[in-house]
Amino acid sequence: MDPTQASQTLQKVLSDYLDAVAAQRSLSAPDLAPHFVKLDSLEIELAPWLDPRIRHFMESKSYRKAHDYLTALLSSKLVNPTENRQSCSR
Numbered sequence: 508m509d510p511t512q513a514s515q516t517l518q519k520v521l522s523d524y525l526d527a528v529a530a531q532r533s534l535s536a537p538d539l540a541p542h543f544v545k546l547d548s549l550e551i552e553l554a555p556w557l558d559p560r561i562r563h564f565m566e567s568k569s570y571r572k573a574h575d576y577l578t579a580l581l582s583s584k585l586v587n588p589t590e591n592r593q594s595c596s597r
Contacts (some may be wrong), residue, residue, distance in 0.1 A: 513556035521574040
């Protein structure tokens with residue numbers, strides 16, 4: 508898996524979690540427990556491919572911050588897999 512795939516996967520799961528949180532005000536509020544289990548497992552599984560700041564947000568359970576940061580990274584195309592990086596030589 509590359510950093511972009513890891514970021515996209517985590518961003519999708521975080522979006523689903525935030526949607527479930529927003530739905531907590533409804534009468535048929537979804538259970539958040541499965542979302543927490545999925546987020547905890549992804550935090551461990553994707554750690555080698557994630558930006559250190561995202562790892563920090565995930566470890567701190569700052570899911571909104573992680574989602575917003577990932578969204579900004581993915582929309583600006585700043586997630587840059589190592590194999591696609593260009594070197595600057597002098």
